[in-house]
Amino acid sequence: MNDWFKVRLSYSPRNDVTPLGNNTFYISIDWGVQGAGRPLGWALRLNAFADPNDNAADFVTARALQRNVTSIEAQSQICSWIRKCSGHECCLAQRDAILPARIIEVSPTRSPSAPRLLITNGGVGKYATLSYCWGASHSSLISSSNMEEYRHHLDVATLPKTIQDAISVTRAISIPYLWVDALCILQDSDEDKTREIAMMEQIFRDSLVTLVAASSDNASRGFLQLRSGHSTAYRVPFRISPSTFGTMSIQDLDDVIYDETLEPINRRAWTLQEQLLAQRLVIYSSHTLQWRCKAGIHNLGDSLNHSAFDEELYSETLFTLSKRYPESHLSLLQWMKIIHVYTERQASLPNDKLPALAGIVKEFSSELGPCYYAGLWEYCLLWQLMWKTFLPDRYQISKPSQYRAPSWSWASIEGRIWYEHYDDTSQYTPYNCAITHVDTTLKSINSPHGEVKDASLTLRALLRKAWFYPKTKNVLWVKGSDDSADSALDRHLEKFIEEHPEDAHTLDSSHGGAA
Structure with a gap:
């Protein structure tokens, strides 16, 4: 008998992974002894990416993960995403909208570096919204006592770092206004809160883009830090045709799969509707910068976006409002x-x-x-x-x-x-x-x-007549139920009596003595 083994390399493009292309590979190894029964096997999933100038770039369309979310390239990419979205049939048109009652003017004409709170009085324009986690405490909240001061000048240095970062991004991508709940809803007025919360659906739906501070669990932390990296990639030669060679990088797919349910933003109740209602999201996730609109999800620089769960289910859930x-x-x-x-x-x-x-x-x-x-x-x-x-x-x-x-x-x-x-x-x-x-x-x-x-x-x-036993975790025994249910209940009660013999008489007397 002869030992044998077989190595196979395959790829299977998926519509829910972006960018589209040959970026996910599977290596499987089978081995055994000829005629000795069922062989053994092992498999590994790999993510591949290539340099845009490499010969392999046309075949392997994913690029290296970009961890610098504040670069000039990142700002340009956001602007490019917004422009492309305007051409998507499935996305709402980008137009001037009625501004919320209060909004932050990020670069006033008279003093471009000094933001201020603006009372809009029904004016129109383009604005961004911020979705973020407040955290345990929050400084510089707007109230009836400081609103007039904020209308003249917002001291950016005193604002929570996340709001500082949001102002910086909004200004960098040339959007004139930013809406942040902590600075645009009077926090000491229940009447104002009720009125503005009732407008949340319109505020987020009509914004040009929503900035999502996904990786930050507290407003004091900000969201523009350099993302950390931990996965290892290996460069391997790649033959595109008999006479053409290139190079691609491979890494364990499990190292790059992104589980967005672990992000702090996705543990907060308010942020679900903020993300559901928004038409366009710029997401500052824990690993890179992402764009999301009705047409799909893309990472900065076209690195691979591969969700940890069923992307079709996710898109149905989080974009259901567009359907x-x-x-x-x-x-x-x-x-x-x-x-x-x-x-x-x-x-x-x-x-x-x-x-x-x-x-x-x-x-x-x-x-x-x-x-x-x-x-x-x-x-x-x-x-x-x-x-x-x-x-x-x-x-x-x-x-x-x-x-x-x-x-x-x-x-x-x-x-x-x-x-x-x-x-x-x-x-x-x-x-x-x-x-x-x-x-x-x-x-x-x-x-x-x-x-x-x-x-x-x-x-x-x-x-139907029934008996209720709180100690049996709300089990109901219904007289006249089918035999299988009665049998299951009897077994449950027998176990209960073993664990709580002092309560046996209660069960016996409650339904004629048969436990």
Whole structure:
């Protein structure tokens, strides 16, 4: 018998990886003994990139990762992305928009290096928005007491580093105005907060571009630092044709796959709607600079963008607002996907749970509205009531100390939720149940999708006698259920009695003595 082995190199271009081209390779090695049964195997995924001036550049289209996000090339690339986006049929036209009530003028004519707060009075123009993490504390917030001072002059040196960086980028790419919540919403006025939060959907949708400080968990850190690198690349000769050779660099694909769910920005509740509503994103991620619009995602310098998860699912979720479904149930499925993502995030203030989603709610109201009750739509409300906590044994689930939403709403808890079989349209069938009354009382009539003071829900349905055992983690035993359910419950109760013998008599007496 002879030992053998086989080495294969293959590539499989994917539409969800940019740039398009032959940039992901697979090396597989199989070996064994002739006639000795099933062979063994091993495989490695590789990312390839080439110098733009190399002969291999036409075949291998990805380039080296660019870690300097403040270079002249980076600024030029942002401007180029904006120009190209204006030609995308799927992207909204870039035009002057009605400016938010207050905005930062980054380079006033009278003093270009001294930004100031501008009261717009309904004026129009192009502006950028900033999506970022505040962090534990925040200095230089606008209030009623300092607004007049800020209208004359903003001392940039006293601003949080992230806002300083945003002003610098906005000025560098020749956008005259920048909107930042901390400087454009009066932080000591609940009335102003309610009014401006209600405008968030329009503010982010109409901005020319949104700057995303993805890698910074605190406004004091900034986002223009040189990105660190850790992966090792190896240069190898590459034959393009029998007489033409080039060179490409290869590295382990696992070293370059980008998991954006790990970025600090994607743990904050408010930033989900900011990114969903924005038409164009310039993302300062932890590894490079990225561009995102409806046409796709691109890295600075055309380095490989390869997401750690299903890019198609991600694009459906985060760009769902650009799609319009004629069937309402398809819009509801998209809404459920967003709730899955949203409930993983945290709000600095517990009562922000509903307001931080209000802009997205407003967008969905054309398909699912107008009736909306503390996180749930009237359309298919029975189906939406069947949310569940996601892996409660693994992920912490808690309730806020103060009332935030009714118990039948997912917004009543802290923790990730999910809808079982939410993508199975066959589940949209009539129930032996009907809603006879549902109502919510808003904290402010000016915020129809925001905080609620109380809510009520009345159902008409069939009833079954049941016993409830809190110590068995909310297991319900229903008389007359099918045999398999009864058997499973019996096994559960037997285990419960073993662990809690002192409670055995309680279980026995509750349903006729049979545990």
